[in-house]
Amino acid sequence: MQKPEKNHHILRVIFTKYILQNPINRKLMLPVFFTMIIAKYTEVLGARQTENISKMIKSGETHLSTLLMYSLVYVVSIVLVEIQSFFICRVGQAGYRLANRDTLGYFLDLDPARFNGFGLGExxxxxxxxxxxVQDMIDVFTLNFFPTFLTILFVSYEVFRGMGWFVVMIINISVVVYLMLTIKITEWRNKMRKKLNAAQNKTSNLMMDSLCNFETIFSYKSIDCELHKYNSSLKNVEYYSTEIARSMYLLNLSQRGVWCAMSICIIFVSCYGSSQRISIEKFTFLIYITGLIMKALDNFGFMYGKYKAAIINAKVNGIEMAECRPDGYRTAFRLNNQIVASNLTIKKGINCIIENASFSIKRGDKVAIIGKNGSGKSTLLKSLIKLNDFEGELMVDNIRLKDLTDASLKSIITFIPQSAILFDDTVMANIKYANGKLFDEEIFRASKEIGTHESIIKLQNGYYTLVGEQGKLLSGGERQKILLLRAILRQSSILLLDESTASLDKESEHKILSSVLKMQNLTVIAIIHNLELISLFNKVLLVNDKKVEEVSQLNVLGDECNDDSIN
Known part of the structure; x- marks a missing residue:
């Protein structure tokens, strides 16, 4: 079992990957931190200037230099604090963008078995x-933890100079108690936050499931049932969210109690613990300096909770912060000879789908896979691109399929699944997807060759028609034509079709498949149900009763392969 990442490792990865390795962020940090140090010292120095103003008022005299110095320190403090925040916010935003990209890339790079283990909402x-x-972690350290440390450091120095070590000790003891209470309550809050995350994942998956099954819900009039399930899940979200909100108020009460006790102790010590009574100017200094501590500590409590929440979210689903995507495809790999399956066995759980299958497919073969529904045709086809685990051997040009990198495999095989789903963009953008820098003329020529051009130009805006989310603005047949055209333009060695023409009318299906199957060097392996297309293929594989066997076209069209084995 993989050990969870330590907090310090997460911090190291975040600051290394999203600050030090980012050129712009790296250049910003040094001047920003230098500005922050000056800003915090100037802010604390304001307490001394406030004391001087009090002395001036008490004396009844007016000193222009004192007023100017007070004004200068006050203005410089405000300007420097806002300037460093102005520049440092870019660091957190850049971290958010890069982490968002990397995390999505992580999921897109998963093998299908692991990917399917997650819900889309999750x-x-x-x-x-x-x-x-990542953004919160950067903001917490750059906008709070480090500035708070500087504030306490400079405050301790100024208080020691003005009021002695005993008051400094009270302040630092109060800070320690404050931090201990904050940590204790925040740890409890984070237990609730973990449960809230799980409840939100479940709720999000339920919502996605309902939206994806809109037509079924509409047909069965089961809206109330879906809303009842969703509402039941939302109740858990409501409960944990309420507990987290209440714990925040409890945390605020505890923190302010510590602050109140610290202020009272300092005032009593200043008034009764010294042989000399506290002066008006010292009291003004004390009010100002304790106000700075209150401001820093009050925000620190919120930020610590934000930090702990960020740690939990950084560990979500056990994804290592250091995990990254491969650098890209290797040199293109081509099929030169044949694909050979030996004693191929495919199981799903305890169920055996394909057992001890052996067959070979030569380069340029056009292979039809037939069989009744549920016989394992799609399972067999998906095994060729490692979407399913298998036992036995699958060889590509005498190289074990399992030894081929995903990049090499993807460079020789293009797979079109049963579900004809498109990206929410134009027809042209969907055709060009993952096809490099294709010219429009190349696309038009290929489209005419396989017989999809006429139907595409009849769309509202032709090749620049918006297809809608998942392509729902187009018919199933139109979506399949776009997927076929994209696959042909990719110029892979092998084309896998999982009933990829099933939504086309018979005339279009025959015309397009005929054009595709005439490409000599292209190896095509297609699952078909329309037996009238069998004559277009030079090899037929029948999947029946866990077995895969090569049969002749005559047997398929004759009595030997009847409706019990073929749908």
Missing amino acids: IQNTVLRRSQA
Whole structure:
């Protein structure tokens, strides 16, 4: 079992990856921190200038130099604090963007088995939480933890100079008690936050499931049932959110109690613990300096909770912060000879789908896979691109399929699944997707060659028609034509079709498949149900009763392969 990342490791990765390795952020940090140090010291120096103003008022005299110095310190303090915040906010935003990109890349790079273990709502929440965690972590340290440390350091120095070590000791003891209470209550809050995250994931998955099954819900009039399930899940979110909110008020009460006790102790010590009574100017200095501590500590409590929440979100789903995506595809790999399966066995759980199958497919073969529904045709096809685990051997040009990198495999195989889902963009953008820098003329020529051009130009804006979310503004047949055209333009060695023409009318299906299958060097492996297309293929694989066997076209069209084995 993988050990969870330590907090210090997460911090190291965040500051290394998203600050030190980012050129712009790296250049910003040194001048920003230098400005922060000057700003905090100037802010604390304001207490001394406030004391001087009090002395001047008490004496009844007016000193222009004192007023100017007070004004200068006050203005410089405000300007420097805002300037460093103005520049440093860019660091957190850049961290958010890069972490968002990296986390999405992590999920897109998962093998299908692991990817399918996550709900889409869970993935969406994870991407947002981890990117927000990186931004929060950067903001917490740069905008609070380090400035708070500087404030306490400079305050201790000024208080020691003005009021002695005993008051400094009271301040620092109060800070320690404040931090201990904050940590204790925040740890309890974070237990609630973990449960809230789990409840939100479940709720998000339920919502996505309902939205994806809109037509079923509409047809069965089951809206009330769906809303009841969703509302039940939302109740858990409501409960944990309420507990977290209440704990924040408890935290605020505890923190202000410590602050109140510290202020009272300092005032009593200043008034009764010294042989000399406190002066008006010293009391003014004390009010100002304790106000700075209150401001720093009050914000620190909120920021510490933010820090702990960021740590939890950074660890969500056990994804290592240091995990990153591969650098890209290797040199393109081509199929030169054949694909050979030997004693191929595919299981799903305890169920055996394909058992001891052996067959070979030569370069340029056009192979039809047939069989009844549920016989394992799609399972067999997906095994060729490692979407399913298998036992036995699958060889590509005498190289074990399992030894091929995902990049090499993807460079030789293009797979079109049953679900014809498009990106929410134009037809042209979907055709060009992952196809490099194609010229429009190349696309038009290929589209005419396989017989999809006429139907595309009949769309509202032709190739620049918006397809809508998942392509829902187009018919199933139009979506399949776009996917086929994109696959052909990719010029892979092998084309896998999982009923990828099933939504086309018979005439269009025959015309397009005929054009595709005439490409000599292209190896095509297609699952089909329309047996009228069998004559277009030179090899037929029948999947039946866990077995895969090569059959002749005559047998398929004759009595030997009847409706019990083929749908």
